[in-house]
Structures are given as structure tokens and as C-alpha cells.
Amino acid sequence: MCCYDCPAGAGSLADMDKVSRTDAEWRERLSPEEYRVLRTAGTEAPGTGEYTDAKTEGVYRCRACGAELFRSDAKFESHCGWPSFYQPTADDAVELIEDRSLGGVRTEVRCARCDSHLGHVFEGEGYQVPTDQRWCINSVSLSLEPKPENSERRTATP
Numbered sequence: 001m002c003c004y005d006c007p008a009g010a011g012s013l014a015d016m017d018k019v020s021r022t023d024a025e026w027r028e029r030l031s032p033e034e035y036r037v038l039r040t041a042g043t044e045a046p047g048t049g050e051y052t053d054a055k056t057e058g059v060y061r062c063r064a065c066g067a068e069l070f071r072s073d074a075k076f077e078s079h080c081g082w083p084s085f086y087q088p089t090a091d092d093a094v095e096l097i098e099d100r101s102l103g104g105v106r107t108e109v110r111c112a113r114c115d116s117h118l119g120h121v122f123e124g125e126g127y128q129v130p131t132d133q134r135w136c137i138n139s140v141s142l143s144l145e146p147k148p149e150n151s152e153r154r155t156a157t158p
């Protein structure tokens with residue numbers, strides 16, 4: 001028996017893929033700033049993140065577990081001080097949680113795989129993007145994997 005009420009076989013594919021670590025393990029793996037933002041729902045200071053103005057093409061992964069979260073083609077300039085995207089790569093890559101911590105209601109964005117805090121999503125602000133959403137994500141929660149420069153294809157020569 002692995003635990004008291006193990007929902008054996010009840011999990012979805014996404015659940016099976018979940019990453020869960022103890023607090024001590026996260027502290028060991030992450031820098032203090034990464035830990036503060038990812039694991040205690042902190043926020044990096046606006047305009048200081050390494051990806052705020054990044055235009056590099058590539059894939060943004062979760063800094064904590066490596067899951068793909070966003071692509072550079074959904075990134076746009078919101079001038080809000082944090083990297084902004086108009087949609088995640090996949091809806092089930094992220095988890096949305098109601099956040100009432102600052103008085104109003106905001107929607108917190110977490111990585112669905114490891115439950116780490118990423119940022120917040122705002123809607124209906126009037127940005128000229130296809131979804132009218134701003135996924136405002138801390139740079140420190142992300143890790144950019146640039147698209148390989150040499151996209152030469154190895155095709156057979158005629």
C-alpha cells in the first residue's frame with residue numbers, strides 16, 4: 001500500500017506526469033529568488049527580469065520543472081515591466097487559481113506540472129492581441145530555450 005487513499009488509476013495523463021518535491025528539495029534546486037517567486041508566489045521587481053524585453057525566438061519552459069509553458073510567438077510588448085504573452089502553449093500546461101491577496105480578485109497562473117507560481121493573467125485590457133489576455137509572467141519563473149540557429153534541414157541531395 002502506497003498511501004491511505006490512493007486513487008489508483010484515477011489520474012489523468014497530466015496527473016501522472018506531475019512533479020512534486022518537498023520544500024527542502026525545492027530550496028536546494030532553486031536560487032533564493034527563484035524559490036521566493038516560484039514557491040512562495042513572489043513577484044520580481046518590474047523591469048528587472050531577464051526576459052522582459054526578450055525577442056529571442058524559442059520556447060519558454062518552467063524554471064522549476066522544465067515543462068513547456070509559452071512560445072516566443074505569443075509574447076508581446078505590454079510595457080508592464082514583465083514578460084507578457086497572449087496565450088500559453090497549451091491550456092493544460094497551466095493552472096489558474098483565484099487570488100484575492102491584494103484586495104481585488106486576480107487570477108494566479110501556476111505550472112500545472114509542478115504547481116509553481118508563474119504570474120497572473122489579465123483579460124480585457126484592450127491590448128491588440130488575438131485573445132485580449134495578458135499573461136504577465138515573472139522572468140525568474142521561466143527559462144528560455146532558444147530556437148536552434150541552424151535550422152538547416154538534412155534532406156537527401158538529389
Ligand SMILES: [Zn+2]
Pocket residue numbers: 062063064065066067111112113114115116
Ligand atoms: Zn513547473
